[in-house]
Amino acid sequence: MMKLKRKMRVLVLAALSLIVLSGAAAFAQHQLARAERGRPEVKVLLTGAIERGAGETVPVEKTSTVNPGEILQWTITSQNDGSAPAREYKAVGQIPRGTMLIAGSATADGAATVVYSIDNGKTYATEPLVEEKQPDGSVKLVPAPTSMYTQVRYEWSDPLAGGSKLNASYKVRVK
Numbered sequence: 001m002m003k004l005k006r007k008m009r010v011l012v013l014a015a016l017s018l019i020v021l022s023g024a025a026a027f028a029q030h031q032l033a034r035a036e037r038g039r040p041e042v043k044v045l046l047t048g049a050i051e052r053g054a055g056e057t058v059p060v061e062k063t064s065t066v067n068p069g070e071i072l073q074w075t076i077t078s079q080n081d082g083s084a085p086a087r088e089y090k091a092v093g094q095i096p097r098g099t100m101l102i103a104g105s106a107t108a109d110g111a112a113t114v115v116y117s118i119d120n121g122k123t124y125a126t127e128p129l130v131e132e133k134q135p136d137g138s139v140k141l142v143p144a145p146t147s148m149y150t151q152v153r154y155e156w157s158d159p160l161a162g163g164s165k166l167n168a169s170y171k172v173r174v175k
Helices: 002-037
Strands: 042-052 056-059 071-080 090-094 099-101 112-117 129-133 139-143 151-156 165-174
Touching: 071 090, 090 165, 151 165
Parallel strands: none
Antiparallel strands: 042 056, 042 071, 071 165, 090 151, 099 165, 112 151, 129 139
16 A cells, blocks of 8 residues: 555656646747747937928937927837837827927828827827816816827837838927
8 A cells, every 4th residue: 555655656746747847848948939039129219300491401400499480390210120020019209398299290100090198198198188167167178289298109000020110200389
């Protein structure tokens, strides 16, 4: 009876060891396959240009002043130098103080959704809403004026493939 119990213990321990070892091997194989797939490495470049009369544009870095009423065009270029796609990729552009987003100016490559923030990036919506007091004293949600926008965010539904890039742009007017 003792020999049978001992043999059973040895068999159970051997079976558990095989299960643990095969699990560890599968995990290691998964990690190796993951490493071979690579990882995304997205680099982001922000450029700006000032639109001046007669279709002239001047890069932001080549000017010392901007004047009220002038339009700045910001372009966000995202390039994936990695070997794996960047999934659920998003890029955020700031709307600088002293400027106001020009409605309808946000554009992007690919299938992007554009959303905006009026609370410094805490929340985003395709059309942010604010409360407006009505003459009868009630409160109604209405679209926020673009002068309240603080960020613009681009959300791509398709992954940013390794070796590819996306551009997004928007315009602001200097107050």
